[in-house]
Amino acid sequence: MITELDKIIVPESKIIIEAQDLVHEHGNELIWNHSNRVYLFGAVKGDQDKVKYDHELLYISALFHDLGLTKQYSSDDLRFEVDGANAARQFLDIHNITPDQMQLVWDAIALHTTPGVAEHKENEVALLFHGVGMDVMGDNFDQFSEEIRKAVTQKFPRNNFKNDIIEAFYNGIKHKPETTFGNMKEDFIKHFEPDYANPNFCTCIVNSKWDS
Known part of the structure; x- marks a missing residue:
């Protein structure tokens, strides 16, 4: 079990610095700390599981994964x-990134809240999903040593994260609740608007224009 945070590679390249600057400009402390914890937890799991992955692509995916909640994006x-995911693709498009790498980052971000799929895709996609799961819901909590958990949260504090992230999700999607149809984000709408109800999938089938 990894017990020292300095064993984890945190890439320091021009593209990473630009991505960090973008998060500072359009995000906030909540998104910044959460995104960095997500990267670190994902990287720790990858190293512990002896999984090969691109540290730079994983970190960029982590930095952009919640920017869709901001007014800018x-x-x-x-x-x-x-x-x-689209914000990341637009950012990467002006850098020397291959189409396959760009698609990998796009998939990682677009699928990071899709259990049952993300964990079975490429390593960077799966590790972003696992990093998010660990930071938000404590998934695989005991796979991370107490030393690592403390080191990560001291460097990037959680503060009132549990309540703040729920509110951040709601504020980021409340203007388009229909986008939560078929995914777990409906839970955030219902948390603040208990009477809200998305279409029922069975009703969509029964009421389609097909005769049978």
Whole structure:
């Protein structure tokens, strides 16, 4: 079990610095700390599981994964995960990144709230999903030593994270609740608007224009 945070590679390249600056400009302390914890937890799990992955692509994915919740990148009609993925693609498009690498980052961000799929894709996609799961819900909590957990949260504090992240999700998607149809983000709408109800999938099938 990894017990020292300095064993984890944190890339320091021009593209990383630019991505960090962008998060500082358009995000906030909550997103900054959360995104860095997500990277570190994902990287620790990858190293402990002896999984090969690109540290730079994983870190960029972590930095952008919640930017779809911000005013700068939030669309009127797309899932916030897709907004974040599109923001990352736009950012990477002006850098020397291959189409395959760009698609990998896009997939990682777009699928980071999609259990049952993300963990079975490429390593960077799976590790972002696991990093998010650890930081938000404590998934695989005991796989991380107490030393690592303390080191990560001392460097990037959680503060009132549990309550603040729920509110941040709601504030980021409340103007487009229809985008939560078929995914877990409906829970954040219902947390603040208990009477809200998305279409029922079975009703969509029964009421389609098909005769049978």
